Amino acid sequence: MKKKILASVGIGVFLALIGVGIFGEHGLFRLRKLKADRLAMEQEKQALAKENQGLSKRIEMLKNDLKYLEQQARKKLGMIRPDEVIIKLPEQEPRPEPQKDRPPRPDQTEESKN
Numbered sequence: 081m082k083k084k085i086l087a088s089v090g091i092g093v094f095l096a097l098i099g100v101g102i103f104g105e106h107g108l109f110r111l112r113k114l115k116a117d118r119l120a121m122e123q124e125k126q127a128l129a130k131e132n133q134g135l136s137k138r139i140e141m142l143k144n145d146l147k148y149l150e151q152q153a154r155k156k157l158g159m160i161r162p163d164e165v166i167i168k169l170p171e172q173e174p175r176p177e178p179q180k181d182r183p184p185r186p187d188q189t190e191e192s193k194n
Contacts, residue, residue, distance in 0.1 A: 141148045
């Protein structure tokens with residue numbers, strides 16, 4: 081009888097340890113989540129490094145490339161040279177396309193021409 085109780089307690093403790101090992105704070109599920117989080121952070125790190133590299137290149141171009149600096153000043157700030165003249169044309173509204181299935185207006189028929 082004592083051996084059965086002792087075996088039951090031993091199995092219970094063993095199952096509890098396995099449960100803690102799988103579901104506990106430092107268990108298997110937590111380990112998988114941490115690995116997934118790490119992978120996501122690595123991908124974000126790579127994307128940020130690429131963006132940082134592009135921004136560094138742009139900073140260098142703004143510091144050293146006068147043509148690029150002028151292009152950006154024209155584009156972003158609307159700057160012009162002293163000898164340039166800006167001509168603004170009015171924007172035209174797009175004309176509606178004629179409808180093919182529409183019957184002619186009365187003033188466009190042959191009868192109204194007579």
